[in-house]
Amino acid sequence: MGTANNVLIFADIRNGTLRQVTFEAISVAHQMANGGEVHLAILESLDPNQIESLKQLKLDRMWHVDHPLLKTFNLDAYVETWVHLIDLLNPDVILTGHTALGRDVSPRVAARKRIGLLSDCIKLDTSSTYEFVFTRPIYAGKAYVQRTITKPPFFVTLRPNNFVAHFDTSLDQSIEIKTFHPNLSQISLRTVVTDVVRKVTSGVDLSEANVIVAGGRGVKSKEGFAPLEELAVVLGGAVGASRGACDAGYADYALQIGQTGKVVTPDLYIACGISGAIQHLAGMSMSKTIVAINIDPEAPIFEVADYGIVGDLFEVVPLLTKEWQRINR
Amino acid sequence: MEILICMKQTFDTEEKIFIQNGEIDDDGVERIINPYCEYAVEEGIRIKEAHGGTVRLITIGGAEAEAAIRTAMAMGVDEGYRLDLTDFPADSDEQTTSECIVQLIKQKQIPYDVILCGYMSIDNGTAQVGPRIAELLGIPHISTITSLTVDGRQVQVERDVEGDLEKVESSLPILLTAQQGLNEPRYPRLPDIMKAKRKPLHRMKWDELRVDVQMIQARTKKVAILPVEEKETGQILSGTIKEQSQELIRLLHEEAKVL
Ligand SMILES: Cc1cc2nc3c(=O)[nH]c(=O)nc-3n(C[C@H](O)[C@H](O)[C@H](O)COP(=O)(O)OP(=O)(O)OC[C@H]3O[C@@H](n4cnc5c(N)ncnc54)[C@H](O)[C@@H]3O)c2cc1C
Ligand SMILES: Nc1ncnc2c1ncn2[C@@H]1O[C@H](COP(=O)(O)O)[C@@H](O)[C@H]1O
Numbered sequence: 001m002g003t004a005n006n007v008l009i010f011a012d013i014r015n016g017t018l019r020q021v022t023f024e025a026i027s028v029a030h031q032m033a034n035g036g037e038v039h040l041a042i043l044e045s046l047d048p049n050q051i052e053s054l055k056q057l058k059l060d061r062m063w064h065v066d067h068p069l070l071k072t073f074n075l076d077a078y079v080e081t082w083v084h085l086i087d088l089l090n091p092d093v094i095l096t097g098h099t100a101l102g103r104d105v106s107p108r109v110a111a112r113k114r115i116g117l118l119s120d121c122i123k124l125d126t127s128s129t130y131e132f133v134f135t136r137p138i139y140a141g142k143a144y145v146q147r148t149i150t151k152p153p154f155f156v157t158l159r160p161n162n163f164v165a166h167f168d169t170s171l172d173q174s175i176e177i178k179t180f181h182p183n184l185s186q187i188s189l190r191t192v193v194t195d196v197v198r199k200v201t202s203g204v205d206l207s208e209a210n211v212i213v214a215g216g217r218g219v220k221s222k223e224g225f226a227p228l229e230e231l232a233v234v235l236g237g238a239v240g241a242s243r244g245a246c247d248a249g250y251a252d253y254a255l256q257i258g259q260t261g262k263v264v265t266p267d268l269y270i271a272c273g274i275s276g277a278i279q280h281l282a283g284m285s286m287s288k289t290i291v292a293i294n295i296d297p298e299a300p301i302f303e304v305a306d307y308g309i310v311g312d313l314f315e316v317v318p319l320l321t322k323e324w325q326r327i328n329r
Numbered sequence: 330m331e332i333l334i335c336m337k338q339t340f341d342t343e344e345k346i347f348i349q350n351g352e353i354d355d356d357g358v359e360r361i362i363n364p365y366c367e368y369a370v371e372e373g374i375r376i377k378e379a380h381g382g383t384v385r386l387i388t389i390g391g392a393e394a395e396a397a398i399r400t401a402m403a404m405g406v407d408e409g410y411r412l413d414l415t416d417f418p419a420d421s422d423e424q425t426t427s428e429c430i431v432q433l434i435k436q437k438q439i440p441y442d443v444i445l446c447g448y449m450s451i452d453n454g455t456a457q458v459g460p461r462i463a464e465l466l467g468i469p470h471i472s473t474i475t476s477l478t479v480d481g482r483q484v485q486v487e488r489d490v491e492g493d494l495e496k497v498e499s500s501l502p503i504l505l506t507a508q509q510g511l512n513e514p515r516y517p518r519l520p521d522i523m524k525a526k527r528k529p530l531h532r533m534k535w536d537e538l539r540v541d542v543q544m545i546q547a548r549t550k551k552v553a554i555l556p557v558e559e560k561e562t563g564q565i566l567s568g569t570i571k572e573q574s575q576e577l578i579r580l581l582h583e584e585a586k587v588l
Contacts, residue, residue: 075469100490104472107460111427116548119455133552139452142346143353146552190469190499197494207491211587235588243509253510254492259451260509262491268587278342282451289585290563291577297565305563307580309573319574324588327578 003034004154008091010082011040012099016047018054020165020208021097025158026057027166028124032093032132032154039063041085041180043070043078055174058166062177069184073101076189079108081182086113088180091153098157099207106157116149122162122265122286140259140282160207161265162286199254204238206255211237211268214257214284217244218273218294218313225251227317228272234321234328240264240284242274258283270320272313276301293317330382330479331440332373334406335430335462336366338390338397339452348556362397365447368507371514373445374405376479383407385439387430391415395530402525403517409530410437417535419546423453427461428545432538434466437531443484444504448473456506463504471497473508 007029012019022040029038037060046064054062063085069077082105086094096102098120110117123135130148134156138145149155206212213232215225225239232239241251243258257264259282269287274280276292276299284290285304292305293313302308309316340346341359348354362370373384386401387410388394398409412433414421434441444466446459456472463470475494476487479501486497489508517525564580566573581588 079464100473103456104460107423107455107457108464108470110424110457111461111464114424114544114548116422116424117455117457118549119457128552130550130552135555138454138554139340139346139353140342140454141557143348143557144555146555147549148552150548150550190503191471192498193495194498195496196490197496199494200492252492253489256492259449268581268585289581289587291581292563302563302565304560306560306585307577308563308565309570309577310565311570311573315570316574319571320578323575323578327582 003036004032004091004093005036006089006091007033007036007038007093007095008085008089009038009040010094010096010102010105011042012097012101013042013044013046014205016045017050018046019097019099019160019205021099021158021160023165023167024160024163025095025097026059028158028163029093029095030058030166031124031126037061039089039091041065043081044073045071051177055177057175059175062175063180064177065180065182067182067184069189073193074189075104075108075191076187077184078105079112080184080187082109083112084182085180086153093152093154093156095156095158098159102157106155110155115153115155116151117155117157118147118149119157120159121156122159124163137286140278141285159263159265199252204236206238206240206257207262207264209238209264209266211235212240212257212264212266212284212287213237213270213272214240214242214274215245215251215272216242216274217248219245219250220273222250224314227314227321231270231317231321234324235268237266237268242280244274271301271305272317274301275299276304330376330380331442332376332382332384333434333439333441333444334366334369334373334384334386334401335444335446335458336370336386336388336397336401337363337447337450338388338394339363339450342451346556348554351554353554360393360397362400363447363450363452365449365451365507365509367514368509368511369445369447370401370404370406371512372477372507373443375512376443377405380479386410387412387433387439389414389426389429398530399525400517402528403522404515405521407528409528410439410533411530412533412535412538414535417542419542420550422547422549423455423457423461424548425545427458427465428540429535429538430458430462431465432540433533436538442501443479444468444502446504446506448506448508459504459506466504468502468504469499470504470506471499472506474505475508475510477505477511
């Protein structure tokens with residue numbers, strides 16, 4: 001098994017807080033470093049309260065990258081800053097989430113540095129004769145490939161919700177936060193974000209939710225999602241949707257799960273009125289436990305379901321809510 | 330307007346995946362244009378229809394990929410390049426694919442104002458190749474676009490960012506990756522299918538690129554391809570709907586322990 005001397009993680013931030021996938025990257029980093037140094041780089045403005053709490057995390061150093069061009073996402077500025085930090089720290093492992101941010105920045109940085117990049121990894125194996133072996137789904141989740149990197153640095157993006165998150169704050173001493181000022185005076189910003197229309201409402205982040213109640217075309221209307229939302233609330237989860245439901249206007253595209261939408265790996269996925277098309281399965285088939293509720297016993301969703309109820313979702317879903325409330329009282 | 334599309338042929342989405350001697354078995358499989366590349370092809374043709382110009386296409390693939398190239402030509406692509414990496418003497422990965430495409434563009438002096446890629450391939454699925462090409466060419470990219478307006482040398486784009494909608498402005502030359510929602514790809518008409526057979530298709534072997542194998546060979550290495558473990562057949566509950574609902578909650582709580 002290999003060890004890395006120096007691991008660098010690029011944080012992913014949403015609404016001023018670190019996304020869960022960053023904590024997952026920290027635990028992968030510790031597995032790979034096995035005693036080596038772990039660095040975390042934070043580029044966007046983070047809530048000052050969170051910075052304080054992060055000081056207790058088991059990290060060797062945090063880099064707070066401060067530059068006016070990085071306050072909001074800009075591709076050129078981000079690529080340049082990542083490259084600067086990699087040149088400065090010379091890590092043998094670079095980790096980030098396989099999120100919109102990671103997907104945009106990591107391939108450009110990898111191409112610039114002519115290094116290998118393993119994208120969308122779901123598992124790390126350290127027991128092989130190779131240094132580190134990562135597993136990633138291929139063919140829309142119909143097979144897996146295990147790959148390794150032939151020459152450091154190891155550059156890896158992690159699919160959210162597939163690794164145990166690290167929240168260990170056992171350090172008795174708070175770690176040092178270094179401020180890094182990248183020199184971005186030479187770069188031209190060739191793309192400019194003029195507007196962001198937020199459709200993702202507050203509440204549980206879909207790609208990080210432990211429980212997802214998802215509705216498809218079988219939900220039949222926008223109002224039809226109300227019982228699904230009630231169930232999601234009592235289970236502490238989030239609501240998702242199939243492309244069918246989004247196309248029909250019952251749900252916003254922000255909720256779409258599947259190849260084109262979000263890829264999710266919750267502990268519990270409840271599919272209501274979803275037929276189970278391959279593009280939908282690509283986004284959820286790795287959920288730990290899958291429940292299907294569908295009036296059609298032949299629906300392909302039952303092939304991936306651990307538990308199935310053949311029945312009308314409008315009858316079943318409210319009964320599930322009631323039953324959970326009853327035994328939880 | 331000079332439009333260039335990077336298109337990949339993939340297995341039909343409905344194909345089952347079998348593993349033979351540690352490799353994906355491709356014997357007799359149906360193949361299609363990678364769906365996200367199909368949006369790229371359609372968008373390229375629409376840009377030409379609106380602004381004039383030429384639509385060219387590059388595919389890295391074996392002889393079987395020519396069916397996909399001809400389909401794209403029947404949709405409206407003018408000229409194609411197929412680069413064959415079959416005899417490449419080393420491992421290849423996204424680094425190899427993107428370096429080869431860039432070398433091909435440079436050597437053949439293929440002009441471009443807009444390069445269109447799919448946001449991901451549905452087989453390999455890394456979403457790396459588009460952004461890597463842009464970086465190697467030194468041009469900007471915008472990924473997962475759902476709407477595009479070209480106005481002179483300016484481009485306005487709407488893109489999907491994990492469900493949020495982002496509006497981005499930039500200028501040519503640029504590389505764009507296509508997300509579902511960008512357009513509805515057309516079906517080729519019969520006369521166009523006939524015409525497509527006569528459109529120029531250039532075939533190249535990797536060694537004609539005169540590239541340094543060391544420089545472009547894979548930086549990653551395959552260790553194994555694994556099947557998805559057959560899931561045990563799930564349990565279809567029985568009884569009245571009320572009984573089933575109660576039983577399901579009990580099972581999730583006590584057996585699966587996810588509640
Ligand atoms: C390139 C590409 C990308 C795609 N990406 C995605 C993606 O990311 N995500 C995605 O989901 N799809 C995606 N699709 C679309 C996908 O192929 C399917 O069309 C879609 O998933 C179907 O949605 P659905 O299951 O809700 O609808 P349907 O297939 O119409 O299924 C509705 C189901 O509801 C059941 N039903 C009806 N009434 C009830 C009731 N009262 N109670 C219980 N059950 C009921 C029916 O039996 C049926 O099984 C993509 C397609 C392409 C080509
Ligand atoms: N073999 C190939 N030939 C041409 N273009 C490719 C090839 N592989 C990938 N691409 C392009 O890169 C995109 C993303 O592919 P990937 O990085 O494999 O997910 C595809 O949609 C294509 O536009």
